[in-house]
Amino acid sequence: MTAHSPTSLSRTETLSLLSLTFACVVILTNTFQGDGEPLIASLALSGLAFAATFAMIRWLGPTFMKAGLKGVDMSKHHRKEIPECMGAICAVVYLLVVIIFVPFPFYKDIVAATSGGGNRDVVLHVEHVQQGRFLHRFPHSKLASYLSAIISLQSIAILGIGDDLFDIRWRHKFFIPAFASIPLLVVYFVDFGVTSIVIPIPLQPYLGELFNLGPLYYVYMAGVAIFSPNSINILAGINGIEVTQSIVIAMLLAINDALYLITPPYPHPATDSHLFSLYFLLPFLGVSFALLWYNRYPARVFVGDTYCYFAGMVFVVVSILGHFSKTLILLLIPQIFNFVYSVPQLFGLVPCPRHRLPRFNARTGLLEPSITPWTVDRQPKPPIAWGLKMLHNLRLLRVTLDGQGRFVETTNFTLINLWLVWRGPLREDKLALELTAMQTVLGLFGLFVRHGLARVVFKEDNWGITGRW
Amino acid sequence: MTAHSPTSLSRTETLSLLSLTFACVVILTNTFQGDGEPLIASLALSGLAFAATFAMIRWLGPTFMKAGLKGVDMSKHHRKEIPECMGAICAVVYLLVVIIFVPFPFYKDIVAATSGGGNRDVVLHVEHVQQGRFLHRFPHSKLASYLSAIISLQSIAILGIGDDLFDIRWRHKFFIPAFASIPLLVVYFVDFGVTSIVIPIPLQPYLGELFNLGPLYYVYMAGVAIFSPNSINILAGINGIEVTQSIVIAMLLAINDALYLITPPYPHPATDSHLFSLYFLLPFLGVSFALLWYNRYPARVFVGDTYCYFAGMVFVVVSILGHFSKTLILLLIPQIFNFVYSVPQLFGLVPCPRHRLPRFNARTGLLEPSITPWTVDRQPKPPIAWGLKMLHNLRLLRVTLDGQGRFVETTNFTLINLWLVWRGPLREDKLALELTAMQTVLGLFGLFVRHGLARVVFKEDNWGITGRW
Numbered sequence: 037m038t039a040h041s042p043t044s045l046s047r048t049e050t051l052s053l054l055s056l057t058f059a060c061v062v063i064l065t066n067t068f069q070g071d072g073e074p075l076i077a078s079l080a081l082s083g084l085a086f087a088a089t090f091a092m093i094r095w096l097g098p099t100f101m102k103a104g105l106k107g108v109d110m111s112k113h114h115r116k117e118i119p120e121c122m123g124a125i126c127a128v129v130y131l132l133v134v135i136i137f138v139p140f141p142f143y144k145d146i147v148a149a150t151s152g153g154g155n156r157d158v159v160l161h162v163e164h165v166q167q168g169r170f171l172h173r174f175p176h177s178k179l180a181s182y183l184s185a186i187i188s189l190q191s192i193a194i195l196g197i198g199d200d201l202f203d204i205r206w207r208h209k210f211f212i213p214a215f216a217s218i219p220l221l222v223v224y225f226v227d228f229g230v231t232s233i234v235i236p237i238p239l240q241p242y243l244g245e246l247f248n249l250g251p252l253y254y255v256y257m258a259g260v261a262i263f264s265p266n267s268i269n270i271l272a273g274i275n276g277i278e279v280t281q282s283i284v285i286a287m288l289l290a291i292n293d294a295l296y297l298i299t300p301p302y303p304h305p306a307t308d309s310h311l312f313s314l315y316f317l318l319p320f321l322g323v324s325f326a327l328l329w330y331n332r333y334p335a336r337v338f339v340g341d342t343y344c345y346f347a348g349m350v351f352v353v354v355s356i357l358g359h360f361s362k363t364l365i366l367l368l369i370p371q372i373f374n375f376v377y378s379v380p381q382l383f384g385l386v387p388c389p390r391h392r393l394p395r396f397n398a399r400t401g402l403l404e405p406s407i408t409p410w411t412v413d414r415q416p417k418p419p420i421a422w423g424l425k426m427l428h429n430l431r432l433l434r435v436t437l438d439g440q441g442r443f444v445e446t447t448n449f450t451l452i453n454l455w456l457v458w459r460g461p462l463r464e465d466k467l468a469l470e471l472t473a474m475q476t477v478l479g480l481f482g483l484f485v486r487h488g489l490a491r492v493v494f495k496e497d498n499w500g501i502t503g504r505w
Numbered sequence: 506m507t508a509h510s511p512t513s514l515s516r517t518e519t520l521s522l523l524s525l526t527f528a529c530v531v532i533l534t535n536t537f538q539g540d541g542e543p544l545i546a547s548l549a550l551s552g553l554a555f556a557a558t559f560a561m562i563r564w565l566g567p568t569f570m571k572a573g574l575k576g577v578d579m580s581k582h583h584r585k586e587i588p589e590c591m592g593a594i595c596a597v598v599y600l601l602v603v604i605i606f607v608p609f610p611f612y613k614d615i616v617a618a619t620s621g622g623g624n625r626d627v628v629l630h631v632e633h634v635q636q637g638r639f640l641h642r643f644p645h646s647k648l649a650s651y652l653s654a655i656i657s658l659q660s661i662a663i664l665g666i667g668d669d670l671f672d673i674r675w676r677h678k679f680f681i682p683a684f685a686s687i688p689l690l691v692v693y694f695v696d697f698g699v700t701s702i703v704i705p706i707p708l709q710p711y712l713g714e715l716f717n718l719g720p721l722y723y724v725y726m727a728g729v730a731i732f733s734p735n736s737i738n739i740l741a742g743i744n745g746i747e748v749t750q751s752i753v754i755a756m757l758l759a760i761n762d763a764l765y766l767i768t769p770p771y772p773h774p775a776t777d778s779h780l781f782s783l784y785f786l787l788p789f790l791g792v793s794f795a796l797l798w799y800n801r802y803p804a805r806v807f808v809g810d811t812y813c814y815f816a817g818m819v820f821v822v823v824s825i826l827g828h829f830s831k832t833l834i835l836l837l838i839p840q841i842f843n844f845v846y847s848v849p850q851l852f853g854l855v856p857c858p859r860h861r862l863p864r865f866n867a868r869t870g871l872l873e874p875s876i877t878p879w880t881v882d883r884q885p886k887p888p889i890a891w892g893l894k895m896l897h898n899l900r901l902l903r904v905t906l907d908g909q910g911r912f913v914e915t916t917n918f919t920l921i922n923l924w925l926v927w928r929g930p931l932r933e934d935k936l937a938l939e940l941t942a943m944q945t946v947l948g949l950f951g952l953f954v955r956h957g958l959a960r961v962v963f964k965e966d967n968w969g970i971t972g973r974w
Contacts, residue, residue, distance in 0.1 A: 102671075104572065180649050186656050194662060195597075197666060218601070222607045223607065223652070
């Protein structure tokens with residue numbers, strides 16, 4: 037740390053942030069010259085979101101600590117208290133930015149309608165019909181879904197802050213994202229109601245081209261909404277990992293969106309839904325990079341549950357309203373593995389300690405897998421014992437037995453601990469970097485498979501209902 | 506207090522709440538038999554909101570206190586700590602209820618559209634055009650304004666909770682409602698854009714029938730949005746007063762809405778906007794009555810800034826989107842008086858202590874006006890001194906002078922203190938009751954003037970743009 041006060045920005049930082057802010061404001065103003073290019077405006081607003089988050093995390097750290105929002109980093113030599121729940125700042129800045137952004141995708145429509153005069157509603161609807169389904173901008177009628185996305189994100193922010201404040205019990209907080217997804221589902225019901233999925237070609241002779249899931253589609257959406265935020269929340273425990281995994285997923289989704297936007301020679305039917313997705317992902321990347329600056333090793337702030345829930349919900353919102361929730365699932369493979377792998381402890385088959393983060397070895401300064409100890413009195417039941425040894429043989433767990441073949445300890449069931457079992461003790465930053473790299477490679481491979489194989493399995497390179505968006 | 510644990514409901518309470526819940530669920534289910542009567546559904550959901558808020562305030566009190574959200578009631582003999590910021594529970598329950606309510610106003614449209622099959626959008630728009638402006642239900646195109654209202658209310662909830670947590674400075678928090686009104690203004694801009702006001706008949710020869718305020722209309726709306734929540738927040742300091750004043754305003758607005766809904770023989774052009782208003786006011790009354798139960802004298806919980814901001818924003822949302830913001834101003838007369846009266850202290854002309862709530866006289870158990878002391882060294886400047894004496898002569902302040910005509914003390918500039926100057930020392934509950942009664946009488950008189958005189962001053966009994974909402 038430099039000599040300046042920990043709550044004020046250094047001169048370099050101030051100058052950099054001011055330059056960025058100035059550049060973004062100029063770009064934003066320029067978008068009004070043309071058609072109000074919403075994608076450029078979104079980029080500029082994301083830059084502003086980065087600058088605002090960066091400054092506010094610095095300024096508000098002590099305020100958060102004074103309000104009791106603080107924590108101790110257990111994987112460091114010097115266990116000092118640092119601000120907790122900084123994801124709340126990201127959420128508030130993000131929400132403000134996406135709210136301010138609302139008029140931009142509609143700018144062209146507003147201009148057209150205003151010059152038309154008279155009854156605006158009718159003018160817009162006729163215009164919508166005339167331009168057909170291949171609009172490069174948001175159609176005016178999609179305002180409602182944009183707003184419902186904001187409502188879901190605000191709901192998760194409120195519930196996440198509540199969780200950070202009151203430390204809600206695990207079995208209750210699991211359903212927090214379900215509550216937050218209600219606005220999404222309700223507006224989906226009112227405004228779209230599309231509950232059909234496209235059937236892969238090999239199955240079409242049996243099931244038809246479209247299969248209507250009916251009410252089950254809402255259960256499916258609620259399931260995705262519950263899983264995504266929770267899965268990010270449980271792949272946690274080392275500096276920066278919550279933010280880097282969210283950034284990787286957001287960037288992979290953005291790449292996926294970009295693939296749809298650059299398909300010559302004609303605009304892809306799903307262009308609108310992928311523009312929509314970018315409008316929500318770019319500001320998220322803005323606030324996340326600012327948070328990462330402080331949360332990377334050695335962490336100067338913690339992100340809190342708010343950030344994890346919020347990140348997961350951003351992905352849910354863009355993928356459900358953009359009709360590419362299956363692509364999201366493909367990009368959540370490390371999180372899905374971590375969840376499935378955690379099941380024995382989450383459901384109590386194996387004792388689960390309060391914290392499962394890796395153990396900090398103060399002598400070496402490296403992280404080692406944390407363990408669940410087994411006493412002579414409390415040994416696993418035979419089927420569990422068999423399973424644990426099996427996992428050990430598959431190199432999916434490290435089991436330590438004593439001379440009599442009794443269980444002494446087993447490593448905790450998290451992907452982070454498993455990685456340490458595979459790679460041996462690592463320094464915290466190297467561990468986070470390797471996990472992030474692994475996730476990036478897996479995600480890129482997933483996108484390759486999705487776009488390479490989709491053409492074979494489906495008629496078109498798009499799993500959603502073409503043109504609905 | 507009875508013998509049961511303070512965080513659990515008594516058997517009578519449990520039975521009453523369960524009966525209410527059961528009745529409301531039955532009513533709610535029945536609305537699906539007919540046209541999904543949204544007003545009945547809203548009433549039933551408001552009953553559920555009451556039950557949920559009532560139970561949750563009881564259950565979560567200790568959790569709030571553990572998280573540091575607690576305060577001391579300074580106007581009691583026994584100054585024990587009680588939970589603070591319980592308005593946050595009201596806000597969360599309210600938001601959940603209005604989100605769940607979203608499909609109800611559109612139920613008829615959904616049924617019509619679903620049976621129509623094919624491209625739902627087109628079906629709905631045509632239907633909308635055919636039914637014209639006299640729809641008794643929400644037109645589908647109004648979904649966006651409903652959602653923007655929810656976004657504004659969620660924003661104020663987040664900012665209010667932030668204020669309760671971090672004790673934001675007065676000059677900063679003054680603008681919190683402005684931030685929260687951004688979604689409202691943005692969606693207003695995208696979706697309506699009506700910035701004209703109807704000119705009173707006597708002025709029409711000079712200004713025309715409609716006068717376009719243009720961008721100033723947004724400044725006006727932001728002004729109302731800033732004023733309403735803040736004015737409720739500063740008329741505070743005795744048990745129950747924040748909640749009772751909000752309930753009175755909400756009920757008067759609901760009466761005003763009812764007057765539009767019962768105008769035979771044909772539906773009033775503004776029917777939709779007043780139904781919209783009721784959909785937001787009824788659940789607000791539900792959560793507020795539950796809060797009042799705990800906050801009335803002697804208070805067992807405090808409401809927090811969250812409640813005041815939230816209440817003020819509910820009124821802003823319904824009156825701006827319903828185009829009757831001038832009626833709201835009419836109902837805020839006690840708050841406006843309190844604000845104007847507070848100006849000398851808010852702007853530092855007279856010293857302003859941290860708290861201006863009435864002084865509790867422990868001997869009598871009554872409240873007396875709190876005072877600002879003047880020392881011999883620090884006397885008011887001549888013009889201020891003249892003004893203070895003038896106010897004293899007008900019975901709008903109590904000034905105490907010493908033998909040499911020097912200022913010893915002046916009562917603080919709040920409506921509550923002024924009421925005590927007029928009425929003499931009062932017990933806290935009597936003071937709250939009298940202020941509430943005064944506000945009710947003033948409000949009813951305001952409504953009478955508005956509906957009686959409006960017919961003379963305007964062509965129609967409606968200040969908004971007829972039919973737009």
